[in-house]
Amino acid sequence: MSDPADMPLALDDIRVLDLAGEPGMYCGKLLAELGADVVKIEPPAGDPARRIGPFFHDEVDPNKSLYFFGLNSSKRSITLNIATADGQALFRRLLPTADVVVETFAPGYLDSIGLGYDTLSQIKPDIIHCSISSFGQWGPHSHYQAPDIVATAMSGMMYLAGFPGEAPDRPYGNQTYYCASIQATTAILMALLHRDAASEGQQVEVSMQEALLLNQETAVPYWDIRKDLRGRVGNERRLPAIGVYECQNGYVMLMVGVPGFGSPWPELMRWMVDEGKAEDLLEERWKNLFGQLDMRLIAELYFGTDVELVATWVPRLSHIDEVLARFIKSYTKEHLYEEGQRRGLLVAPVNTPQDLLESPHLNYRRWFTPVEHPELVTTITYPGPPYRLRETPWRIRRRPPRIGEHNQEVYCSELGLSQEQLATLTDAGTI
Numbered sequence: 001m002s003d004p005a006d007m008p009l010a011l012d013d014i015r016v017l018d019l020a021g022e023p024g025m026y027c028g029k030l031l032a033e034l035g036a037d038v039v040k041i042e043p044p045a046g047d048p049a050r051r052i053g054p055f056f057h058d059e060v061d062p063n064k065s066l067y068f069f070g071l072n073s074s075k076r077s078i079t080l081n082i083a084t085a086d087g088q089a090l091f092r093r094l095l096p097t098a099d100v101v102v103e104t105f106a107p108g109y110l111d112s113i114g115l116g117y118d119t120l121s122q123i124k125p126d127i128i129h130c131s132i133s134s135f136g137q138w139g140p141h142s143h144y145q146a147p148d149i150v151a152t153a154m155s156g157m158m159y160l161a162g163f164p165g166e167a168p169d170r171p172y173g174n175q176t177y178y179c180a181s182i183q184a185t186t187a188i189l190m191a192l193l194h195r196d197a198a199s200e201g202q203q204v205e206v207s208m209q210e211a212l213l214l215n216q217e218t219a220v221p222y223w224d225i226r227k228d229l230r231g232r233v234g235n236e237r238r239l240p241a242i243g244v245y246e247c248q249n250g251y252v253m254l255m256v257g258v259p260g261f262g263s264p265w266p267e268l269m270r271w272m273v274d275e276g277k278a279e280d281l282l283e284e285r286w287k288n289l290f291g292q293l294d295m296r297l298i299a300e301l302y303f304g305t306d307v308e309l310v311a312t313w314v315p316r317l318s319h320i321d322e323v324l325a326r327f328i329k330s331y332t333k334e335h336l337y338e339e340g341q342r343r344g345l346l347v348a349p350v351n352t353p354q355d356l357l358e359s360p361h362l363n364y365r366r367w368f369t370p371v372e373h374p375e376l377v378t379t380i381t382y383p384g385p386p387y388r389l390r391e392t393p394w395r396i397r398r399r400p401p402r403i404g405e406h407n408q409e410v411y412c413s414e415l416g417l418s419q420e421q422l423a424t425l426t427d428a429g430t431i
Contacts, residue, residue: 009035010392014192017041017094018075019082019103022049022148022174023208024132025071026181027102030386031188032074033394036100039410040075041082041091044429046403056376063402064376073371073382077401078410079431086430088114093415095120099195100128100188106145107137117203126201128191132180136207146208151176155212160219163234179211238314240321241268244350245328251350252333263344268324271343277327286320357381373399407431 012035018028019041032038040047049071050062057064081087092115095101101120103110110116117129131137134146135154149170152158162169184206191202213220219230237243241256257265272278280286328336333349340347349355356362367384385394411417411431425431 005395007391007393009395010389011036014100015039015098016100016102017091017098019101019105020132021047021104022071023177023180024102024104024130024184025049026178027130027132027184027188028075029071029073030181030185031100031102033385033396035392035395038075039094039098039406040072040077040401041080042077042403044079044081044404044426044431046079050403056380069380069400070382072400074395074397075401076406076410077404078407079404081430082113082115084428084430086425086428090411090415090425090430091115092120092123094410095123095127097414098124098127099192100130102130102132102184102188104132107131107133107142121201121203124201126195126199128188128195128201128204130184130188130191130204130206132184132206132208134208136210137205141209148174148176148208151208151212155209156216156219157212160216160230160232162232164232164236166232166234168232175215176208176212179215180206180208183211237321238310238317240317240324241265245325247328247336248330248332250333250352250355252328252336253348253350254328255346262346267343268345271339271345272324272327275327277323277330279323279326281320281323369396371396371399375402404431 011031014031014036016028016031016036016038018024018038020028028038028040046062047068050065050068051060052065052067053060054066055061055064056066056069062068080090082091108116111118117127117131120127120129133142134151135141135144146154152170152175153168155176157175158168158170160168161171184204187204187206191204195201222228222230235244237245239257241254242258244251244253255261256263256268269278269281272281331339336347337349351359357368362368362384369382369384370379371382372379380399382396387394407422407426411422412419417425422431
């Protein structure tokens with residue numbers, strides 16, 4: 001097989017001007033590692049995300065933010081103050097070299113400074129302009145501001161996250177930013193295909209709220225059809241073998257007994273019997289109880305809001321759950337996973353970051369990617385590809401850029417500014 005470093009990349013003929021803040025940074029990274037030349041345009045003091053920790057060796061420095069590192073590998077960086085007339089003029093000069101613009105400003109801001117889609121498309125008719133915002137470019141909420149926690153709440157995802165009887169919770173990480181970036185990347189790729197076929201660009205808009213709302217799966221149609229609200233489940237186990245269980249060295253997730261998902265409950269019972277840990281579950285009263293659990297009842301118990309049904313069934317099933325919990329706790333998650341696989345049971349380890357970094361499977365596939373940081377005199381391990389392309393492989397091509405690292409390269413070598421012009425614009429705070 002050819003060396004991936006020598007193979008063409010899917011987007012190696014595409015240039016992206018990346019004006020995006022946090023909600024769109026992952027979009028730029030995805031495009032860059034498909035081969036696009038992503039030029040990150042930062043304010044002269046650097047993107048505010050550079051000041052978000054944690055930092056390399058806990059040294060607070062805008063060029064050492066691990067948060068920024070994770071979202072900006074393979075990009076180049078230039079600094080430009082687009083709030084100034086000279087900055088806007090420079091951006092217009094850069095535009096003809098680009099195929100895509102990605103930005104996360106409030107709706108209408110770029111229009112107000114003469115850099116909106118209507119103006120840019122006059123300069124370059126086939127430009128693809130992607131705007132990522134909290135609630136989209138139009139509508140009654142379009143000018144409302146929303147960081148991740150607000151968009152998560154308004155997407156409905158927060159209502160489903162957490163534990164029964166407690167307040168809704170926030171899923172880990174900036175999920176709206178990642179989901180919006182993924183949807184934006186998909187839309188940009190489709191717009192590029194259309195441009196190649198029809199020789200025309202277009203405006204693309206992504207709403208963070210709408211991008212994350214898709215993650216509710218069946219909760220919306222559940223209300224639409226039944227007028228029932230899905231409740232928060234957390235790690236509450238209303239049914240034995242469906243949920244999270246503690247084991248010797250952490251936790252495992254079980255989903256056993258659900259029709260169509262792996263081997264049924266009797267196989268789990270055989271495992272417990274084989275190990276001599278079934279206790280009294282072979283008695284007829286427990287066997288008969290499981291015979292009554294069909295898919296409809298399982299769905300009602302696990303997702304439904306029928307308090308009376310839950311109150312009737314959960315106590316009857318609690319003894320089975322207690323026996324199973326003792327069985328699970330006597331083994332490691334590695335043993336439970338491997339034996340569960342052998343028996344066709346859905347048993348999965350709840351992996352920690354350490355588990356993932358040490359995973360034999362991920363390391364066999366060389367998923368984690370070492371990236372050299374010469375100025376830090378170290379190599380940092382980055383997450384690997386979200387997909388594999390055999391002919392045009394995904395690749396981290398360089399470490400994340402330092403603030404304005406490529407000013408000389410872009411402004412002088414590519415755009416034709418003289419050293420004197422670059423110095424003057426830098427002194428003026430334009431670059």
